[in-house]
Amino acid sequence: MSWWRRAFPLDLAEEGHFSRREFARFLAVVSAGFTAGIGYLWLRKKPLETAPEPTGTHELAVALGRASDLQPGQSRLFTFRDAQDRCILLRTPTGELKAYRQTCTHLGCAVRFRGERLECPCHEGFFEVDRGFPVQGPPTRPLSGIALETRADGSLWAVGELPKPTNVPTRAAACPRDTRMEVRS
Amino acid sequence: MNQPRPRQGHFSDVALGVTLLILAVQLYLFETVLQSVLDGQRALLPGAFSASLVLTVVALFLAFKAPRLDDGPES
Structure with missing residues (x-):
């Protein structure tokens, strides 16, 4: 016992x-x-936090200031669907304007624009800026893209949500670091 | 004085294995469905719910309605 x-x-x-x-x-x-x-x-009718809207559109466009305000490599935060729906607007090094939902597709941390990629600091996940594809770290799904519209007066508007891309490329093909290495060699 | 331990309702190895397998399939199914919903693909929800419901019915039947092997004449 x-x-x-x-x-x-x-x-x-x-x-x-x-x-x-x-x-x-x-x-x-x-x-x-x-x-x-x-x-x-x-x-459940309401989409989950990181899911796109069923219709793929947004009723109200959100003004983002003037398109010329952002220089290559700069970013700005804004809210889109509601006050909790935080997004990031950025101008890529090649001069294109892109906007993504700021919620990381891994565990929901806020991503930030760092260098040539979007970085999730929680678990060191990285996304490329052209289409929001994950290129490094734990995330496996792309970021939700926001559709932008530049109007005649030069103002920039967020007008909807881009459809989720279905064909996620391999990480080696999407990683800009690998591209730079190929150029050097 | 020690009381006799209650007799265990015998649950066969096969039934337990099937129940464990069902739970593993349910876990995989739920994870897949959740990832698809997060990707905006909701078309598979009715089918996934039906499959999950069938698996649950089987698991519930095995757990609650399957005959107890020790309920025979010797008990």
Whole structure:
């Protein structure tokens, strides 16, 4: 008899009894929980935080200032769908304006524009700036892109959400660092 | 005086294995569905829910309705 059994001489009939059937019932209930979760996702009308809107459009355009304000390599934050929907507007080193939702597709940290890539500082995930594809680190899905529109007066507007790209290239092909190395060689 | 331990309801190895397999499939299915929904693809939700429901029904049947092997004449 172990020391703790002598110290606590309680003898419960059900103590230590956990049958296979009880374990199987627990597993079945957990399985039902997964089914309920999928049913919830099916019935939920509002998209999840990082998911695109079902229609792919946004009712109201958001003004982002003048397109000429951003120089290559610079970025600016803005909100799009609501106050919690934080996005980042940037001008790539090649001069193109791009905007992405700031939520990392790994675990939801805020990405930032660093050098030639978008960086998630939480787990060192990196995205290329042209299409938002992940090129390094834990993320496997691209960032949500925001559609931009430059109007005749030079003002820049966020007018909707870009469709998610389906053909994610291999990381070696998408990584700009590898491209630079190829150019040098 | 020690009371006799309650007799365990025997649950066969095959039934337990099937239940564990169902849970593993459910976990993989849920992870896949969640990733697809995050990618904006909701078309697979009805089919995934149906498959998950069938698996859950099988698991519940095994856990609650499958015959206890020790409920025979000797018990």
